[in-house]
Amino acid sequence: MNENEHIRFGTVGSPSTTPPPGGTPLAISNIRQLGLDHLEIAWVQSVRVSDETCAVIKAAAEKQRVTLSIHAPYYINLNSQTSELMAKSDERLLTAARKGFLAGAKDIIFHPGSYHTQPPEQVYERAKEKLLELTGILREEKVDVLLRPETMGKSAMFGTLEEVVQLSKDVPGVAPCIDWAHLHARRGDGTFNSYDEFAAGLETVKQVLGEDGLHTLHFHISGIAYTAKGEKEHLPLNEADIRYKELLQAFVDYGVAGTAAIEAPEPFHVADALTFQATYRRLIEGDKARVGQEEAE
Numbered sequence: 135m136n137e138n139e140h141i142r143f144g145t146v147g148s149p150s151t152t153p154p155p156g157g158t159p160l161a162i163s164n165i166r167q168l169g170l171d172h173l174e175i176a177w178v179q180s181v182r183v184s185d186e187t188c189a190v191i192k193a194a195a196e197k198q199r200v201t202l203s204i205h206a207p208y209y210i211n212l213n214s215q216t217s218e219l220m221a222k223s224d225e226r227l228l229t230a231a232r233k234g235f236l237a238g239a240k241d242i243i244f245h246p247g248s249y250h251t252q253p254p255e256q257v258y259e260r261a262k263e264k265l266l267e268l269t270g271i272l273r274e275e276k277v278d279v280l281l282r283p284e285t286m287g288k289s290a291m292f293g294t295l296e297e298v299v300q301l302s303k304d305v306p307g308v309a310p311c312i313d314w315a316h317l318h319a320r321r322g323d324g325t326f327n328s329y330d331e332f333a334a335g336l337e338t339v340k341q342v343l344g345e346d347g348l349h350t351l352h353f354h355i356s357g358i359a360y361t362a363k364g365e366k367e368h369l370p371l372n373e374a375d376i377r378y379k380e381l382l383q384a385f386v387d388y389g390v391a392g393t394a395a396i397e398a399p400e401p402f403h404v405a406d407a408l409t410f411q412a413t414y415r416r417l418i419e420g421d422k423a424r425v426g427q428e429e430a431e
Contacts, residue, residue, distance in 0.1 A: 135171060138418050140391035142201055143411040144172030146354065150401035158187075158237075159194040166198040170407055174203045174243065174395040181207065181229045185236055192238030201393060203241035203282075203352060206230035211247035212261040212283075213292060220264075223247075227268060227281070235277045241352050241393070243311045246283040246301075247292045257292050262304055269307035280309045282352055287316035287365025294320070295335055299342045310339070312353040315368065315397070318376055319360035329380040336388045351392035355381070355410060356403075370402035371409060379413060386417045 135142065148161035149168060158175055165173045175191075177183070183191075195202050207226045214220035231242045249257050261283075269281060283301055286293030295317060298310045317326045317335065325331065339347045357374020359366040371378065384390075396407035 138422055139415065140349075140389065141385060141414060142171035142393045143407050143414070144170045144174065144200070144393070144395055145403045145407050146174040146205060146395045146397040147176040147400075147403070148173075149404045151404055158191050162191070162194045162198050162200050162202075165200050168404060168408065170411065171199075172201045172203070172393045172395060174205050175234075175237070175239065176205045177230055177233075178205050178208050181226070181233050183233055183237070185233075188233055188236035188238075192236065195238050202234075202237060202239040203243055203393065203395065204230050204234035204237070204239045206234075206242055206244040208245060210244045212264045213247040213250060213252070213257050215250055224264075224268060228271065231272055231279050231281065232275070232277055235279050240279055241282050241309070241311070242279050243282045243284055243352070243395075245286060245291070245293070246298070249290060249292055254292070254294075254297070258297055258300070261292060261297075262301060265301060265305045265308055269305060273307065279307075281307060282309050282311035284311040284354070285313045285316050285320075287313070287319040287358065287360070289320055289322070289364055291364075295338055299339055299347075302347070303342050309350060309352070310343075310347075312339075312351065313355075313397075314353060314381055315356045315358035315376060316354070316365060319358045319365040322360055322362040322364050324360075324375070327375065327377050329377075329384055332381045332384040333388070336384055336390065340388070345389075348388055349391040351390055352395070353392070354395050354397045356397040356406065368397055368399055370398050371406045378410065379417075382410070382414045382417055385414070386421050 149164050152161045152164045210223045214223050302309045357369035357371050398406040
């Protein structure tokens with residue numbers, strides 16, 4: 135990254151270009167070889183990693199100057215409907231946070247759950263109480279991470295932009311993971327796909343979390359297919375309708391800083407991550423040239 139860039143780009147999951155025998159340390163080295171700066175480790179099925187392996191991952195990331203985040207298991211639901219399911223959900227998120235911290239990750243990304251036909255306001259309060267409980271446990275254990283609930287791509291799922299951002303204000307130790315493709319797919323009507331809508335989303339962050347909220351963002355970007363019910367599947371950029379150049383321009387205009395993890399399907403996630411990074415860099419240079427011209431005048 136140069137001094138004018140504020141966003142670190144990378145992939146969700148190991149790059150498809152990682153050489154055999156694979157594994158996270160080699161994936162981290164490959165991220166650096168590709169000229170990217172971030173890796174989101176996809177522990178999406180379960181977290182089965184030893185403390186010793188976590189130490190190796192952390193050392194590799196520090197050596198390569200690659201930042202890390204963790205995508206926690208999919209089977210987390212802050213609104214689980216039985217005590218047994220809730221206990222399992224809690225343990226999955228806590229384990230991802232504990233092991234992620236040992237591996238050198240600061241951000242723990244997770245899907246926050248479902249409404250289960252309950253009123254959104256009721257589900258919000260339950261999610262808030264659960265996150266207050268879990269962040270309290272992590273603080274006591276000195277596990278210094280941010281739990282980042284992700285915006286979700288279906289209207290039946292808890293996780294609007296407003297809900298995720300408000301949780302980040304109400305609960306210390308929580309910050310948003312904004313999945314821009316999910317926001318585009320959520321209503322199923324093709325909206326949330328213009329500069330004005332992207333800027334409005336960033337305004338929401340700014341109004342609730344302040345300028346600091348814009349400077350500590352973590353987000354997912356990709357193409358996405360959707361139906362009237364919302365998200366169907368992630369797509370490579372060349373098959374998708376998302377107006378990513380307008381999104382990146384909004385990032386530049388709002389001075390957004392943080393990390394961007396690209397969630398396109400393999401093997402497209404590497405090419406798409408490089409496309410996002412290159413486009414962002416061109417827009418940054420264009421903005422720099424414009425400011426220089428204005429100052430000269």
